[in-house]
Amino acid sequence: MSRSIVAGNWKMNTTPSEGKALVQKILSEVPQPGTRVIFGVPAIQLMQIQQIVSGHANYAVAAQNIHEKESGAYTGEISAAMLVDAGIEYVILGHSERRDYNGEDDDLINLKLTTALEHGLKPIYCCGEKLDIREAGNQEVVVGRQIEQALYSLDPEQMKQVVIAYEPVWAIGTGKTATNEQAQQMHAYIRRMITNQFGSDIANNTSILYGGSVKPGNAAELFAESDVDGGLVGGASLDAAGFAAIIRAAR
Ligand code: PEP
Numbered sequence: 001m002s003r004s005i006v007a008g009n010w011k012m013n014t015t016p017s018e019g020k021a022l023v024q025k026i027l028s029e030v031p032q033p034g035t036r037v038i039f040g041v042p043a044i045q046l047m048q049i050q051q052i053v054s055g056h057a058n059y060a061v062a063a064q065n066i067h068e069k070e071s072g073a074y075t076g077e078i079s080a081a082m083l084v085d086a087g088i089e090y091v092i093l094g095h096s097e098r099r100d101y102n103g104e105d106d107d108l109i110n111l112k113l114t115t116a117l118e119h120g121l122k123p124i125y126c127c128g129e130k131l132d133i134r135e136a137g138n139q140e141v142v143v144g145r146q147i148e149q150a151l152y153s154l155d156p157e158q159m160k161q162v163v164i165a166y167e168p169v170w171a172i173g174t175g176k177t178a179t180n181e182q183a184q185q186m187h188a189y190i191r192r193m194i195t196n197q198f199g200s201d202i203a204n205n206t207s208i209l210y211g212g213s214v215k216p217g218n219a220a221e222l223f224a225e226s227d228v229d230g231g232l233v234g235g236a237s238l239d240a241a242g243f244a245a246i247i248r249a250a251r
Helices: 016-029 043-053 080-085 096-101 106-118 131-135 139-151 180-198 200-205 216-223 240-249
Strands: 005-009 036-040 059-063 090-093 122-127 163-166 208-211 230-233
Touching (some): 005 090, 005 163, 005 208, 016 043, 016 240, 036 090, 043 059, 090 106, 106 122, 106 139, 122 139, 139 180, 163 180, 180 208, 180 216, 216 240, 230 240
Parallel strands (some): 005 036, 005 230, 036 059, 059 090, 090 122, 122 163, 208 230
């Protein structure tokens, strides 16, 4: 089974009309991608984009959040069951913007991961260190803790459904990309952690994506690293030609 995935994270960008046009253009540019392609779209567009990609092999849709509870009086929230019923396959969890702006910590993210998995949703779990941590050389300690707290309580069958995205916070939306070596080093470290906890079969089948200013110009060299299985792409996923080029750069 290929580990290769290119996922776009649109964040709070695109109206429904713009989102529809964007996906249609990407589908026409890359009708048969050699990698799995996932569109992480705003909640209001989930069903529309799912309908557009259904029937296109290798294309899927991700929500950008879920609530950790099953249902109830949580105004404005979306549950895992709602997404599954709408045909959505993935959910992005642990993104640094939600950690920073919505106060999500690893305990809450672990609850959301568990809820997602119990409903059959595949989490794209984001982790990554801030600049001061990288400058102090403590990135493996911090990312290691994020991996441990979010993922170690999962059972092996659940872990098989998880995609990991390593996203150094200092590289997100800044135009600064981790070097190929920095990315490979951290991805190999994460894979070793997954091996130690869940065994090499699961670790060798886990997709570990790099995120942080991935662009058409740097995607191929990042994706060429042996433990970099693709990318989680923010800004560059909003441009059809650029995102199509990143899809083509995947191994
Ligand atoms: C992201 O937010 O997941 C991301 C990687 O953003 P960007 O590609 O814009 O750095």
